[in-house]
Amino acid sequence: MSPFGLNAYILISALLFAIGFFGVLLRKNTLVIYMCLELMLIASTLALVAFSRFNHTLDGSVFVFFILTIAAAEVAVGLAIIVALFRKRHTIAVEELNTLKH
């Protein structure tokens, strides 16, 4: 059912990862930075599933289960940190969170 080879899927995955990376570097809102991190995780997931399909193994797809679990835990902890940060500093813009610099 897949008319394109492995290269097409890896290209999409790389594009998605690059966009996520670009967003992490560019954006200043911590929540949007988190979303871009999620995009990078999903890109790696797509690459794993594509490799798994075109090599006729199941290991890549099983690994995706673990990535999804880790991603869910990461989001929960990260958002809790953001909420705690907002409570203390009343901002989530990264350019204002520079206490460690000085």
Place this chain on the structure above:
Amino acid sequence: MANLLFYIFSFLTVGGAALVVYNRNAVNAAMFLLLSLVGVAGLFVMLDAALMAFVLLLVYAGAVVALFLFIIMLLDTTPGSQKPFKKATVAASTIGGALLLLGVVSMMKRGSLSSDATEAAVPTLKNYAEQLFTTYLLPVQVVGFMLLIAMLGVIVLSKRFTVTEKTP
């Protein structure tokens, strides 16, 4: 038909991701993240991994994006108060992302990835369960324990600890 579906899903994926980065409003960004996820789930279905597509939508759309929206609305950051991006930041991040993409593409060009496009048996739920409960039994246990630790961490982080001095 399958060609068209591949183009549609990859367009959804990449376009949604680009709009996540571009959008000023965090709520809209979360919605475009959802769109991008739907595209990836469609690509998973095309890769004969319908179960993974289902799990992806369940975990991300059901839990992660909902949590994001919840936190965005809870924090209530005004979208209009953001400063525009610095030119140096834009240039540096564009160059960084482009170099990353260029590296992957040139690596793919140099040695074509060996792909066996012959039709194989579509993995069923039973195959996944067999793998998860035999080869990957220990990682499953470790991941379950890690979820427990993450839950405890979230409780500790979001609880307000007030020092109550016991006066004798």
